[in-house]
Amino acid sequence: MKRRCYFIWLMGIVILFIIGLCVKMYEDKGKSASQVQVVAIREVEKEFVQYKEIWEGTTFPTLSVRDKEEQTIVFTSELKKPKLYVMWASWCSDCQRELPVIEKIYRTYKDDIDFVLIDLVGFRDETVEKALNYYNDNKFTFPIYFDVDQTVVNSLELKAIPTLYFVNSNNQIEKIFIETVDEDSLNREISKLANS
Template sequence: MKNIWKVILLTLVLVVLILVVKFGYGYLTGQYLGVENSNIKQELKEANDFEVYDEEGSRVKLSDYKGSKPVVINIWASWCGPCKAEMPYFEDAINKYSDKVEFLMINLTDGQRETKEKALKFLKDNNLEMDILFDLDYSAANAYNIRGIPRTIFIDKVGNIIYDREGALNDEILETNIKKLIK
């Protein structure tokens, strides 16, 4: 009789565990892939301005683009594996959408681990033909409290953040959020 109760209890625990794993995995997968819960209303947050530099050393501010086109900001470094993995997705998106969306590919340039030369060499070695900007003064990093890279921020035409992602993204997530910007 004791064995029957143990089997019943063990079966119940196993069923509960399976349900927790199934629903927990589904929820976390949705969070990871950027799938929004339609029951949650997202508040728009105004994008923080920053100042970075182009290859020639000219200053570029995020606010320079406000009111003209939506902006996709990607903050990256050449030593970052996930950053390198998503770069081809960005190059494809830039080639496809640069007439409708501005892409600011911002390199975290600390002068030691990451230099302008290392970033430019990475692009050349990987046949990536995109313009990049350099965060020499940590202006973008501080404006968005960068704790991890890559970081991608999607900003609408009027300067509101519509999606902010820390961590790598795939081509589907990039495409979906660019299409939201364009609408």
Template sequence: MIRKVISIGALLIAVLVIGSVIYNTISSPPVGANQGEEAPDIELPQANGEDMTLSDLQGTFVIMNLWASWCEPCIREFPLLDQVHQEYSDDGVKVLAVNMTSFERTTDEAMEFLNDHPVTMPILFDMEGEVADAYQIEGLPTTYFINEEGIIVDTVVGEVTEDMIEERLEPFL
């Protein structure tokens, strides 16, 4: 009799655990760097020394651009991204420029670039390659479009244009 109760109890616990795992898998999007997945949260230092996380911007549409100071397409799109940040920030759109510092020749080169090209958008520094690992980047520049719920809705590997950005923003404004 006791064995029967223990067996039924163990079976009930197993069913609850399996049900919980299935529910969590179905009810929340997978985390990853692909379209339709929840963007991996990152915590990186800004140019002002304060840390910022991607989750700090939950509730806003985020354009996260990964760049390096030696990357010609990155340099060309940099002013456009800052312009988008200025024009759309009141509409709930934030642009984050993440310097892939671990890919730079020296950290000073990124700072020199920013001194020569001042911007208003937040600049974050991926000193340890955290973003490179979490997002499995294929090349620079790479731009992620992340909706208000933190889901990646699109990714562009290569230089973005004004038309490309506006086309991706239009459904969310």
């Protein structure tokens, strides 16, 4: 009987030890995964900063896109009005949060700034039809265009969406926002652009 009791106690201690070891390994694994995630986020942020350093202050490239009527439209440096270029896709959650804000700003500044919202067709199965459905369902009124052959993505070497380019009347990129921007910052930059 004593042996049996001793054996049960010993097994209990072994089981507790194994459970403790498993918990410790699980915690270490969680820390490692979160540390890897933090490093990955820092690398992406660093890449965004480098992208902005390269592009801000440069001339915005000539872009060829399609409009809703499937006509080719070319945006060149000869267009002397300030422009807000927005690269987006209907499946993008950050785009879905920002587009209603851009719509509101468009209604205020549409006479002072050209708004050029370019949907990235082919990017993660995006189609013109999906983009138009999203646009119409949300009752947006800003003009939209389509990068149907990925020339915009390639010309701008896009890193993420949404990406917003604030381009002055001399066709110089003044500011770039990548992924997310709060409404106050967006309003501030648009106001600066409109008054430049």
